[in-house]
Amino acid sequence: MNKKNIKLTESQILFLIGDTGTVGIIKVSKKKFLFIGTPDKEEIAIFLEEDDIIAISAFGKGEKYEKAIKSMGYLTREMNSPIIVLDKDHPSSKRLDMVLSVGDSVRLSCNIVPGTHPEQDILCSCDSLSGLIINKTSDGVEIEKNLDNYKIEEI
Secondary structure: OOEEEEEOOOOEEEEEEOOOOEEEEEEOOOOEEEEEEOOOOOEEEEEEOOOOEEEEEEOOOOHHHHHHHHHHHHHHHOOOOOEEOOOOOOHHHHHOOEEEEEEOEEEEEOOOOOOOOOOOOEEEOOHHHOOOEEEEEOOEEEEEOOOOOEEEEEO
């Protein structure tokens, strides 16, 4: 299996660009708790390390989606905005343009319903990015699987 190590600082965002979607990745940057609201009306607290990642998947490409990814990353990392998980049959899941996942490893999949997974190791993505596994490293991320189209920007 091919692996690619990409250096990423806390002031940068990595964009993985697929045929019909984009995934943005930022570092958490400081130890913190983040809360997940579940369909069972429970709240799960997860502890994040500074080198953990926030992965945001958008179902589109281009500047509009990249700006939205940056905004959601800011809301999650800087404003501690909670993650909301929907029921699998919730009608709003069909209207989500972006979803996110946090932790030390995220697996991208096109075979799940967006916004319905409280476990934070899987994230809905477009077909061409499906199957990628993103693992945190102390100085960036390691991507398991071939990856051709990506870019890094300052944020």
